[in-house]
Amino acid sequence: MLTTRVIPCLDVRDGRVVKGIRFQALRDAGDPAARAAMYEANGADEIVMLDVSATTEGRSAAARTVRAIRRVLSIPLTVGGGVGSIEDAARLLDAGADKVSVNSAAVRDPSLLTRLAGRFGRQCTVLAIDAARASGTYRVLTRSGTTAEPLDAIAWAAEGESRGAGEILLTSFDRDGTGEGYDLELLGAICGGASIPVIASGGGRTAEHLASAVRAGADAVLAASIFHDGVTTPDAIKHELSLLGVRVRPSRCEPVNCVGGVS
Amino acid sequence: MVSNSGTDSYASDVAAANGADVYIVRTGSANLASVAAAIDRIGARPIITADPADVLIADRLILPGVGSFGGAMAELTQRGLVSALRERLSIGRSTLGICLGLQLLARGSEESPGVRGLAMIDAVVRRLPTEPGLRVPQMGWNLTEPRHTCRTLAGGFAYFANSYALREIPKGWRGSTFAHGELNPVAAIEQGDGDRLVVAAQFHPELSGSWGLDLIRRWVIGRPSIEADGAEPTAQLASRPAPRAQAVPYDRIGEEPCSRLA
Numbered sequence: 001m002l003t004t005r006v007i008p009c010l011d012v013r014d015g016r017v018v019k020g021i022r023f024q025a026l027r028d029a030g031d032p033a034a035r036a037a038m039y040e041a042n043g044a045d046e047i048v049m050l051d052v053s054a055t056t057e058g059r060s061a062a063a064r065t066v067r068a069i070r071r072v073l074s075i076p077l078t079v080g081g082g083v084g085s086i087e088d089a090a091r092l093l094d095a096g097a098d099k100v101s102v103n104s105a106a107v108r109d110p111s112l113l114t115r116l117a118g119r120f121g122r123q124c125t126v127l128a129i130d131a132a133r134a135s136g137t138y139r140v141l142t143r144s145g146t147t148a149e150p151l152d153a154i155a156w157a158a159e160g161e162s163r164g165a166g167e168i169l170l171t172s173f174d175r176d177g178t179g180e181g182y183d184l185e186l187l188g189a190i191c192g193g194a195s196i197p198v199i200a201s202g203g204g205r206t207a208e209h210l211a212s213a214v215r216a217g218a219d220a221v222l223a224a225s226i227f228h229d230g231v232t233t234p235d236a237i238k239h240e241l242s243l244l245g246v247r248v249r250p251s252r253c254e255p256v257n258c259v260g261g262v263s
Numbered sequence: 264m265v266s267n268s269g270t271d272s273y274a275s276d277v278a279a280a281n282g283a284d285v286y287i288v289r290t291g292s293a294n295l296a297s298v299a300a301a302i303d304r305i306g307a308r309p310i311i312t313a314d315p316a317d318v319l320i321a322d323r324l325i326l327p328g329v330g331s332f333g334g335a336m337a338e339l340t341q342r343g344l345v346s347a348l349r350e351r352l353s354i355g356r357s358t359l360g361i362c363l364g365l366q367l368l369a370r371g372s373e374e375s376p377g378v379r380g381l382a383m384i385d386a387v388v389r390r391l392p393t394e395p396g397l398r399v400p401q402m403g404w405n406l407t408e409p410r411h412t413c414r415t416l417a418g419g420f421a422y423f424a425n426s427y428a429l430r431e432i433p434k435g436w437r438g439s440t441f442a443h444g445e446l447n448p449v450a451a452i453e454q455g456d457g458d459r460l461v462v463a464a465q466f467h468p469e470l471s472g473s474w475g476l477d478l479i480r481r482w483v484i485g486r487p488s489i490e491a492d493g494a495e496p497t498a499q500l501a502s503r504p505a506p507r508a509q510a511v512p513y514d515r516i517g518e519e520p521c522s523r524l525a
Contacts, residue, residue, distance in 0.1 A: 001442050002403045003420070040472065044405055064464075066385040070300045076470045077297075096296035098424075098470060121330040123400045124294070130363045157371040160460055171381050195393050197402045219398060 003249045004241065005045035005220035006210070007199060009229045010035055012081075013052045015061045019224050021177035023145040026052075030229040033068040039227060040075050043235035043251030047073060048101070048199075048222060049082030050128075052144060063095040070096025072103045080169070081130050085112070086119055093120065100124035101169055104142035107149055107156070110163050117164030122196075127165035129153055131186055132173040138186050145173050157190045165215065168198045169222070175203025177225055182213040191217025205231070207240030214246050279484040283305040286321035289313040290328055290364075291338040298361065301317075301469035305480045322458065324356070326431040328363025332388065332427070333375030337461060345381065352383045355455045359482050360463035365452070366427060368463055374427050384433045389448075391426055397444050400426045405468065407450035411437035414460060415481040416451050417430050419474045421466035430467050441465075457485045472487050 010017045010032050018026040029035070036047050040176050049069065051062040059082055066079055067080045080101030089100040100120070106112050106127060116125040130141040133151035138153035157168055170190055172183035182200045191198045200218035204210050210259040225231050238248040285302045287295055289311050299309035310317075318324060326348070339345050352358060352368070366372055369380045372388035380388075391394075392401045404420045410432060416439045423441070428448035432438035438452040451464035460478050462482050468475035 002401060002405050002423075005403045034289075067296075070296055071303075074301060074304065074470065074472050074476055076424075076467075093294050094296060096300060098294055098297055098467075122403065122426070124329060167402055195398060196400065197398050219403065 001247060002219075003045075003247045004214050004218075004247065005199075006043070006238055007046045007048055007220055007222040007239070008035075008039040008051065008234060009045050009048045009201065009222050009224040011050050011052050011224065012062065012065055015065055017228065018052065019177065019228050022173060023052075023176060032065050033072050035228070036069045036077075037072040039234055040073055042233040043238055043249075044075060045234070045249055046076040046078065046220070048078045048080070050096075050101070051079070053081070054175075063091050066092055066095040066097055078126055078169075080126065086115055089116055089120065093124070099124050099126050099167070101128040103128040103130065104147075106160065106163075107140060107142050108153060110159060111162040111180070112123045113160055113165050115164075117166065122164055122166035126169055127157070128158040128169040128171065129157060129160070129190075130173050131183075133183075133186075141173055145176075153186065154189050154193060158193050161194055161196050163194060165230045167196055168194060169201060171200055172202035176201075178203050179205035179225065181205065181209040182216070182221075184212055184216045187213055187216040187218055206236050207244060210237060211241055211244040211246050214241075232234050271386070276480055276484055277306065280480045283307040283323065283483050284310055284321070285323045286310050286312050286317055287325045287327060288318060288344065289342075290326070290335055294329055295327060297467075298325055298469045301476060301479055302483075305476055305483065307483055312343070313342050314523065315343050315347040318344050319351050320356075322357060324358045326358060326360045326364035328361060328367060329424075330363060331374055332363065332372035332380070333365055333378040334366060336375070336378050336380060337419055339367070349381055349383070351395070352381065352461060355459040355461055356457075357458055357460045357485060358462070358480070359468075360461075360481070361469065362465060362467060364423060365386060365429070365449075365463035365465050372427055384429070384436075386429055386431070386433055386476065388427045389430050391428055391443055391447070391448070394444055397512060404471075405441045405443075405450075405466070407439045407441050409437075411440040413439070413453055414456050415436045415453055415462050415478055417474070419501065421464070421475065422470040422472075423466045426467055436493060440499065453498070460485050508524065 011089050017029040019029050020026040078099040079097035083102045084105035101208045131138040140149045140151040140153050152165045182203050197219035199220040199224040200213035204223040267476045289503045302309035320389045355442045368383045369388050370382045373390050391399050401423050436452040436454050439450040440447040441450040453462040
């Protein structure tokens with residue numbers, strides 16, 4: 001049976017990890033490769049790196065950062081931020097990403113999802129959705145949360161899946177960086193309609209938050225601030241999750257890992 | 264913590280992998296960088312190739328694969344690699360298939376009806392069923408359990424990203440399985456030993472942390488069977504011509520324009 005993934009997220013700007021609140025007030029949180037290696041050693045199941053560079057120079061640094069992370073990382077790496085074409089995706093995959101996530105560009109041209117899935121496979125194509133509450137519905141935001149699109153997040157998730165997305169990375173703009181817990185209503189609505197995996201993002205701080213997201217249907221839980229700020233580690237929070245009844249990958253060699261027939 | 268061979272031989276395993284050449288088949292859309300990085304990390308030397316001669320005679324070859332069954336077979340056919348792969352596999356030369364690289368060993372796949380695979384295994388790859396609570400693609404860490412005494416396949420958690428799988432361990436292969444609802448599809452299979460060790464994993468050993476790196480290392484060094492000890496040395500192997508591709512230092516992989524990778 002598949003286990004729930006715990007995914008530290010590295011927002012990277014001009015080669016450094018940063019973290020803000022509701023996508024603003026970014027503060028420095030270290031070197032991306034060092035962080036990634038530390039999180040793998042501490043039990044992370046996967047790493048997501050989002051390039052939030054404001055400049056062209058920052059953008060072209062992203063592939064270098066991916067290469068530096070790949071050199072030290074033996075778990076999956078999803079990379080997103082500014083991916084607008086097959087060529088952008090190919091550059092990141094060649095540098096060492098295992099999956100590529102698209103956001104604004106897919107909203108502008110949903111056929112990008114189909115083309116990415118056709119070229120690299122559905123399992124490589126992640127649709128990132130930033131959603132914000134707006135009078136009883138959820139609106140899709142693009143351009144790092146600065147542009148509200150005339151697009152319903154739940155309908156967009158369904159369309160994204162039918163267009164070729166193999167996974168949805170769902171971020172609640174309202175909860176991002178707040179530590180108030182994931183937006184469970186949003187999560188439940190998206191997970192209820194999806195047959196592809198959904199990663200919950202935005203607001204997770206405690207093991208109870210993460211477990212609630214799993215109960216709402218999430219296949220994976222993403223968090224940034226709690227790991228960057230040393231509030232907890234992937235190992236520690238996975239241990240707490242297991243006590244809350246969530247199946248996780250044991251990070252150390254527990255007896256189950258050592259059973260088996262290698263002679 | 265190492266379960267395979269007793270802790271005393273672990274250090275010598277690490278030493279044995281050092282400097283070994285591992286050829287990786289350039290299969291179009293496959294994510295080569297992660298595979299190359301894993302080979303680099305165990306101390307071996309990754310060499311990317313699309314040359315049929317390398318594919319035939321390399322001592323160790325990895326057949327990676329992401330994408331669709333039909334697309335990958337078309338790619339292999341276009342590059343003239345199908346017969347080289349079939350010949351190499353038929354004599355059991357050490358090969359590691361990853362993900363789609365396992366599925367391609369089969370006769371065909373429900374993913375691409377009518378497309379013939381490498382047909383080293385008389386079975387058809389089937390789609391994983393979707394049920395409430397069972398999402399497809401299967402994306403994440405699942406427990407793998409050996410069904411035989413294996414040379415490379417240990418029990419433990421492995422990273423999967425797949426929508427299709429073999430339903431049963433084929434006759435003549437050792438293997439491990441994972442749980443998907445009520446089913447126990449194939450996680451990985453292996454055959455042979457020493458320098459005739461074919462391993463194919465549905466999961467991604469290169470993305471399965473230190474557990475996965477240990478598996479790759481066991482495959483790279485080979486583990487001669489007790490029966491093989493003292494048997495005829497592989498004289499014909501020594502006289503083989505050297506493979507032709509130039510080594511690409513890991514640091515430079517990925518700096519190539521993607522058009523050349525494609």
